[in-house]
Amino acid sequence: MPHIIVENLVKTFQIAQRQPGVWGALRGVMHRNYRQITALDGISFTIEPGELIGYIGPNGAGKSTTVKVLSGILVPDTGRCEILGRVPWKERIAHVAQIGVVFGQRTQLWWDLPVIESFDLLRDIYRVDHHQYAQTRDEMIAILDLESLLDIPVRQLSLGQRMRCDLAAALLHRPSILFLDEPTIGLDVVSKLAVRDFIKRLNQERDVTVILTTHDMDDIEALCTRVMVIGQGQILSDGPLENLRARVTTERRLIVDLEEIEDITDPDASVVLRDGHRVHLTFDPDRIATADLIARITAQHPVRDLFVENTPIEEIISRLYAENH
């Protein structure tokens, strides 16, 4: 049975529009114009236990709104949503006891309290059994390397340290589903890798279903078996990363470092970028085999080095958006 079933979810917001200037402010007192914004425009998907899903899309596409509906914070206008057999906003309390949520730009830790006290407080708020709590807490401290942070008030932690603590905090009650809303935002490379590594372990060793929204395509490539792309409130694409790539473009890139600065012309490949000794070519592997192309070019030009790349995922995504506008 799927963990999460979403069918035709629609959510609109009313936003009061204000006219600029003093006159506009005065008129706003008497009469308000409302603008309707459709954040979710009929979204459907199902998620099986143990999946690790990347949920991506530009700012304002509806990612956070989806996460907020799934975590029982927002009530959608129409549509069906069932998580572990419950409708989130109808049985909010029972539902949230089974999920963990991390919003990357916020913290759920108590600002003035040492980290460990926040953990203890969450134990009581979630009414976790003391023995189970001690076990989970110690595991989290070990995996995320939190030992040295426990006695520090949260306000004194760096962003990366705080995010590690926030991840632990979201898991103390052993949720079976974890929502991560931009968990790597603003983190340095080392912290990013630590967070990524942790998410992967969590998913593989504990079988936690993870839904990850992010703008960082490296997160997606490193972690996700399945990617959902949302744009203007609709799901544009849903499937493994390779499918997405195949759907948008099969193109590959050949990057050649030449011995001398010269031009490459080939009937099956086109030059997209020239940077000193380095030349970037794109080609379609269905029209010409990669090995053949390389053989041809190395026969014609003295080559120092070369390598083949997939089209960067950023480019794929932006093409997908362009197609749908």
Next chain:
Amino acid sequence: MPKITNRTSSFAIRSYIAVLSARFRTLLQYRAAAFAGFGTQLFWGLIRVMIFEAFYRSSTAPQPMTADEVITYIWLGQAFLVLIPYQGADPDVRAMVRSGNVVYELVRPTNLYFFWYSRAIAQRTAPGVFRALPMFITASLFFNLQMPPSFSATCAWLVSMLFAVLISAAITNLLSISLLWTISGEGLGVLLGSLTWLFSGIIIPLLFFPDWAQTAINILPFRYLMDIPFRFYLGHISPEQIWYHLPFQIAYLIALITAGHLILTRGIRRLVAQGG
């Protein structure tokens, strides 16, 4: 599947006590504010006592309270000043609504009204710990604060004080909840603030208000925050009268909690995702 079957079926109240005590402990850390508050309240108390002494010396008409009673009443007001919700909503909730961190409050497996109500109780009691007791001792040693006339008066006072705390926290919570509508919440805060200020008895004991104002005073819940408990303390209302006043306090409490609950439920539904 990590099924959470070994969760203990402990009472839900554990969550609320946890947040109350955490908030209480945090608020106790503001010791400088407590000392400053104590100094200010001592100063204002002295001024108010002097004003009433001058008033009693110049007036020959019979007054509703004796001069000694008024002085004790004033010092009680100074001691329990933080009990009344004059500064509006819970500052913690205000900060959360502004920053958007309030979303985390909605993913807790607790009833949000009572979760915030627990915070409000801490907000209304913790700052008083370092003020009420020193004020009591100082005023009874140097400024003629009297003790209650009897044991039963003390009991009646304590019971009505307990409900004063609960009512005050319910008003505080109502103000916190109003933030879901107005974000800043200053409007309602100022309005309710001045009403409590005037009609709780902190400025002038309520019996000194003219007759035409007494009806309004008796209808509003604010007199149960200070005036009624203080008059139980003085023995100005006989202790048996607790059986008359207690049902009113309970009714006001239930009404305020019900109203807050309803408004919160609607407030959550219209909650707009601040910042996407």
